[in-house]
Every structure is written in structure tokens, then in C-alpha cells.
Amino acid sequence: MPATDSANTDSAKTANAADGILDAALDHVPFDGWSEATLTAAAEDQGQTLAMAKALFPRGGLDLALAYHRRGDAQMLAALTAADLDAMRYRARVIFALRARLEAADRELVRRAATLMALPQNAPEAARAMWNTADAIWTALGDTSEDGNWYSKRAILSAVYSSTVLYWLGDDSEDQADTWDFLDRRIENVMQFEQSKARIKASPVLRNTIGLPFKLLESLRKPAESEPLPGGSRS
Incomplete structure (x- = not known):
């Protein structure tokens, strides 16, 4: 077998083993959280050694x-690929993406993850995960910004998503209707902000008086393909 084929086979086996352990872990998280105990039990369920796990x-x-979070991002992207986005207004596409992201998740598993990510030492990973979700959404929706808007869009959407997750975790309304109303209001706030930016950009007077933050944003450039994302890596 060629070396490349052998490497691909080993990579596939590793990915399958990781997926299997994650699948098994989901049954243990409601009882033991995202913990060493869950990892140990999941490895045993899969017939894997603890060393491998x-x-x-x-x-x-x-x-x-974090693997569970990335799986949720992948499921969201699959939903976006299958959807008729052309039939939606841009605002509706963003809402659809965020709803798809939440609907792909299990609330108890996310609640346990939120508890873990709230620990101070895990704050960077929590921020990175949110940023990567926002980046995945904007990229899937065809964002072409190259300047500071690239950063501001992702920062704002990260904040919208994280606040919506926290609301969703405590929402007992039927079919989480209150969460979707909350999300709709947050996206409306974002749209108003974007409209304000457009008005400032179009007005020389406003640009000269209150437009300094936007000038600074315009001076920024998105990371090159070879550079890591602000919230993490491209791998």
C-alpha cells in the first residue's frame, strides 16, 4: 500500500475512534459531566484503551x-447546505443558521459544557469556540468582507450566539418560542447597527465627527489563508 494511502487509512481510523468515543460519551455526560470519568467510561464502552482515549x-x-461543539457546527453547515438560502432575505439566513445550530444541540449536554467553559481557565477555549461558530456561519453565507467588517461581524455574531445560548438554556416555553423571539430581537439590533455603520460611511460629516472607530476598522484586514483565525486555527 502506498504511504499516502496508509496515512489516509490511519487518519480515518483515528477519526472513527474519536467519533465513537464521543458518541459513547454523550450517554455519560448527563451524569458525570464533561469529565475524566466520562472519558474513561466512553473508552470502555468502545473497547478502547484509556491510553488511546x-x-x-x-x-x-x-x-x-469541544469536539461536541465542532460536531454541532458541522451539523449546522449541513443544514445550511441543504436549505434554499436564495429564497431567504439575508437577515433570515442568519437567523436560520443560528436556529439550526441550536436545534442540532442537546440542551443538557450544552448546559454541562457551559458549566465547564465558565471556569476561568477555560474562558479562552469558550471564546474561541464561539468565534469559530460565527466564522463558520458568515463564511457559509458568503461573507466577502476583507477589512475590519470581517472582525466586527464575527465578534457581534459571537455575542449574539452566546447570549442566545444562555437564554435557551433557561427557556421553558413551548418549542422554545421565547428563545426564537429573543434571537429575532438580537438580530434586529445587529441589523440596526449595520445600518448605522452604512449611514456613517456614506456621510462625510458623520465620518469626520464620530467615525473614528469605523476608520480604524477599515484599516484592518482579515487574516490570510495561511494565518490562524483570531479565535483559533484554520485546521
């Missing part, structure tokens, strides 16, 4: 939780 998830429950 720790090689795949070296930070234990934290890496398991």
Missing part, C-alpha cells in the same frame, strides 16, 4: 466538549 482527547472532558 487520552491520546485522542488529551485534556479529557474539555476536549470532548
